[in-house]
Amino acid sequence: MGRHSLEYPKEALNKVKRVYALEQIHSLVNSSPLVHVSLSPSSSSSPFPVTLPMIGQMGSFSRPSASLGDPLDLYLHGHISSRLFTSPSSTTSTTNSIPVCVSATHLDGLVLSLSAFNSSYNYRSVVLFGHAAPVTDELEKVYALKLLTDSVVPGRWDAARLPPTRAELQSTAVLRVKIASGSFKARDGETGDDRHDMENEEVRRRVWTGVVPVHQVFGSPVASSYNRVEETPAYIAEYAQEQTRENAEYAVNAIKAQKK
Amino acid sequence: MGRHSLEYPKEALNKVKRVYALEQIHSLVNSSPLVHVSLSPSSSSSPFPVTLPMIGQMGSFSRPSASLGDPLDLYLHGHISSRLFTSPSSTTSTTNSIPVCVSATHLDGLVLSLSAFNSSYNYRSVVLFGHAAPVTDELEKVYALKLLTDSVVPGRWDAARLPPTRAELQSTAVLRVKIASGSFKARDGETGDDRHDMENEEVRRRVWTGVVPVHQVFGSPVASSYNRVEETPAYIAEYAQEQTRENAEYAVNAIKAQKK
Numbered sequence: 001m002g003r004h005s006l007e008y009p010k011e012a013l014n015k016v017k018r019v020y021a022l023e024q025i026h027s028l029v030n031s032s033p034l035v036h037v038s039l040s041p042s043s044s045s046s047p048f049p050v051t052l053p054m055i056g057q058m059g060s061f062s063r064p065s066a067s068l069g070d071p072l073d074l075y076l077h078g079h080i081s082s083r084l085f086t087s088p089s090s091t092t093s094t095t096n097s098i099p100v101c102v103s104a105t106h107l108d109g110l111v112l113s114l115s116a117f118n119s120s121y122n123y124r125s126v127v128l129f130g131h132a133a134p135v136t137d138e139l140e141k142v143y144a145l146k147l148l149t150d151s152v153v154p155g156r157w158d159a160a161r162l163p164p165t166r167a168e169l170q171s172t173a174v175l176r177v178k179i180a181s182g183s184f185k186a187r188d189g190e191t192g193d194d195r196h197d198m199e200n201e202e203v204r205r206r207v208w209t210g211v212v213p214v215h216q217v218f219g220s221p222v223a224s225s226y227n228r229v230e231e232t233p234a235y236i237a238e239y240a241q242e243q244t245r246e247n248a249e250y251a252v253n254a255i256k257a258q259k260k
Numbered sequence: 261m262g263r264h265s266l267e268y269p270k271e272a273l274n275k276v277k278r279v280y281a282l283e284q285i286h287s288l289v290n291s292s293p294l295v296h297v298s299l300s301p302s303s304s305s306s307p308f309p310v311t312l313p314m315i316g317q318m319g320s321f322s323r324p325s326a327s328l329g330d331p332l333d334l335y336l337h338g339h340i341s342s343r344l345f346t347s348p349s350s351t352t353s354t355t356n357s358i359p360v361c362v363s364a365t366h367l368d369g370l371v372l373s374l375s376a377f378n379s380s381y382n383y384r385s386v387v388l389f390g391h392a393a394p395v396t397d398e399l400e401k402v403y404a405l406k407l408l409t410d411s412v413v414p415g416r417w418d419a420a421r422l423p424p425t426r427a428e429l430q431s432t433a434v435l436r437v438k439i440a441s442g443s444f445k446a447r448d449g450e451t452g453d454d455r456h457d458m459e460n461e462e463v464r465r466r467v468w469t470g471v472v473p474v475h476q477v478f479g480s481p482v483a484s485s486y487n488r489v490e491e492t493p494a495y496i497a498e499y500a501q502e503q504t505r506e507n508a509e510y511a512v513n514a515i516k517a518q519k520k
Contacts, residue, residue, distance in 0.1 A: 033367050033381070033474070034381075034383075036296040036311060036365070038296075038298035038309040038361065039309060040301060040307070040308075041359075048300075048359045048360070048389040049299060049300050049309040049361045050298075050361055051296055051311065051361045051363040052363075053363065053365040053383070099309070100308070100309070101298065101308050101309045101310055101311045102311075103296055103312075105294055105313040107476075110293075110412050112412075112416065112496070113420075113484075114420065115420060115421050115424075116405070116409040116416065116421075117424060117428040119409065121293070121294075121315075123294075127310075127311060129306075129308040130308075145376070149376045152372075152379065152381075153370060153472070156372065157376055159468075160372075160373075160375060160376040160379070161457055161460070161463045161467060164376070168375065168377040171377075180308075190484045190485060191484040193486075196425075197421055200421070203421045204486075205489070206489070207419060207420055207421060207489065208419075208481075208483070208489040208492060208496065209484040209486065209487045209489075210481050210483040210487055211481070211482050211484070212479065213479040213480070213482065214293070214476060214477065214478055215476070215479065216367075216474060216475070216476055217475055217476070217477050218370070218474055219472065219474070219475065219508065219512070220473070221468075221471070221472045222450075222471050222515050223468070223470040224373075224450045224451040224469040224470045224471070226458065226464075227469045227470055228465055229465070229466070229467065229469075232468060232470070236372070248479065251479065252479070252482070255482050
């Protein structure tokens with residue numbers, strides 16, 4: 001139980017630590033249906049960074065068999081009209097890459113302690129820093145699009161209409177983010193309170209303490225008005241059920257996590 | 261059905277539009293357990309923006325009775341050690357404020373079309389741009405902390421141990437973000453496909469199309485090991501059930517949304 005954090009390891013770290021931290025970080029990104037991608041102000045006229053919700057997945061085009069514990073790139077995709085793909089820095093920079101911060105967060109529970117100030121969330125969160133550049137190689141682009149499509153529902157790429165048309169490939173941009181650093185932060189376990197509250201009998205008798213588990217549900221698939229396939233294919237229905245069960249189990253088990 | 265967007269209205273816009281856009285934008289922020297707050301690179305040595313998951317709520321200290329359709333501030337809180345509260349620009353800037361981008365995103369469904377490239381998510385997303393500054397007035401700080409605590413479970417502030425201790429107020433920082441602009445984007449409805457795929461009999465017979473609704477569940481509250489209140493209070497149990505029901509209803513109803 002408690003707060004955990006892991007740093008994206010530098011070359012110097014030993015092998016065991018490296019694999020574990022990378023695996024945790026990469027797994028969380030890959031199990032997040034959405035990531036938030038932030039870029040620095042795109043022009044001197046606006047002081048604000050810009051954040052875009054996108055689909056992202058860790059992968060390796062040069063070594064597709066790489067595991068989640070290996071160094072990987074982050075792939076992102078969006079429509080070419082998206083702010084990220086038309087950012088001035090993406091065309092004027094000499095390196096043709098944009099510094100980005102990518103964030104993936106899972107909310108796992110509402111932690112309600114005696115004091116509002118000791119209340120918290122159970123959560124898992126990853127932040128990655130890296131340089132995003134457009135993927136121009138067509139084979140790499142198709143690799144990334146399959147990776148991203150299959151992250152929504154595994155097997156969907158091969159099940160959908162293939163191959164991509166020329167217009168589809170041209171209107172969809174893919175970015176590869178070379179990761180420079182990152183970290184993993186999490187909180188699990190039950191509530192925690194200060195001694196002065198724990199010893200306050202009136203407060204202990206009056207204030208309920210505990211955790212409300214929170215998780216994401218993938219519900220029953222609803223066929224489109226023009227669908228002609230009678231039964232929902234197993235790869236979709238089973239994936240939805242399995243993800244829902246895994247998410248629910250994580251949220252409940254997180255509450256029982258013991259102090260380390 | 262389809263894609264919707266709303267801009268945070270400028271003074272010039274008429275009253276009706278203003279209220280509607282603000283209400284949509286503010287409601288989405290307030291129904292998000294987490295927002296992602298991005299700031300520009302905090303020093304010249306790092307090129308990367310930084311994104312932090314935080315609890316945020318729209319409110320008005322000067323006019324607590326303001327409705328969601330009125331102009332409001334965004335309140336954020338975190339531990340004073342947090343990067344956001346120790347950002348160099350928060351102390352060196354003459355205005356003592358940090359430009360931030362705040363993002364809140366709800367995933368509502370996996371939209372699986374005949375072509376992977378017409379596949380999408382049903383979602384609702386808000387981005388706000390504004391200037392964040394620490395709240396120094398103690399009454400405003402307590403107002404904001406109650407607002408934020410009650411956003412987790414309505415009524416929790418008054419139900420928990422009160423009043424806050426001096427140490428608690430000192431170790432918790434609150435930021436007020438003055439909103440400069442923002443926007444709301446959403447996608448709802450069923451799948452959509454291009455004519456060449458709709459007319460392809462082989463593809464239509466083979467590829468299932470439809471939407472997997474996605475929503476967040478607040479599960480059964482789990483009492484802590486030191487809880488002494490026998491029954492889960494109604495304000496917690498009912499809130500969890502009601503939120504779960506509302507979330508599920510939204511995700512399913514979003515699929516049925518008609519084209520506008």
